[in-house]
Amino acid sequence: MRGTINAIIVDDEQKHHETLGKMLQNFCPMVHVVGYAYSVQEALPLIKTLDPNLIFLDIEMPSGNGFTLFDSFEDPPFEVIFTTAYDLYAINAIKYAALDYLMKPINIQELKGAVARAEKVRAKKQSQSSAKIDALKSNLQLKDTRFTKIALPSADGIDFIEANTIIHVEAERSYSNFYLDGGKRIMVSKPLKEYEALLEACNFFRIHKSHMVNLNHLDKYIKGKGGYVIMKDGSHVDVSVRKKDALLRKLM
Known part of the structure; x- marks a missing residue:
């Protein structure tokens, strides 16, 4: 009751x-x-x-x-x-x-x-x-919109992390996988769209319907139909064809 x-x-x-x-x-x-x-x-x-x-x-x-x-x-x-x-x-x-x-x-x-x-x-x-x-x-305390600390509710509780330690985020149905600097992964029971606007303010970019990357950790863009990016941690993330031009403009 x-x-x-x-x-x-x-x-x-x-x-x-x-x-x-x-x-x-x-x-x-x-x-x-x-x-x-x-x-x-x-x-x-x-x-x-x-x-x-x-x-x-x-x-x-x-x-x-x-x-x-x-x-x-x-x-x-x-x-x-x-x-x-x-x-x-x-x-x-x-x-x-x-x-x-x-x-x-x-x-x-x-x-x-x-x-x-x-x-x-x-x-x-x-x-x-x-x-x-x-x-x-x-x-x-920052007095602007570049917030640095983000709360990620997971099955074990809530992780409070610096946004710039996130390498990229992968959508998995109604969940989101946050891949962090150092190899840690946090699964959050919220869809990626819940975080898109927040992360964009921290220099993240959605390069695919299933992926959002931290441009501060992007090492290289490899050309192709859509191409793909290589992140600081060595991970390869595909770029959708419709996002390619927007990404290249962001990188120029």
Whole structure:
């Protein structure tokens, strides 16, 4: 039987408190909203007093960035679901750290999915919020879109690695195989398309429907109908005919 998830909503807008609170009541009955805050400053004493399992955290508030909440927690004792209007920089930072977020206005199915994932983590009592938040902080310190640390959820947990240690990524049905410098391979239970936009910002290029390569580790391009590339680790990766010209333009 599923237990109750005690949650706090942190958002500077009263209407969002009401809307999200009602959505949770109607569609996620396992979530009990125990408190509301209009800023990170208001949220901190509530967290200490109410000890929530889950926090819905707005990112941009007039009183300060929601990310600053984690400056007060070395090892956050709760899961977090960010809520935000469209902010590509913030969304990419969150995705790189394998954290959950909801776009405003919040979609009911996406809300249910995010809550289910938080509930699953809580049930296993294997929360990795601390490592996720560390990865998020590390990337946010860069102050640009060239994030360096990426979270890769695998069967054993979550690996937090530097993006430039990835040589290439291979799609395998609904999975992705990440081949790293030093010969390590990490299989992730997400399709390659989930990572394409994130990796493109780190100088990766999709040269085939099944392969994405790190151009920083490309040693040589061999001509052919589509041709193929030789990577730093000695691996050979085919280039599709339709991707050939775009790749050559990137390499010139």
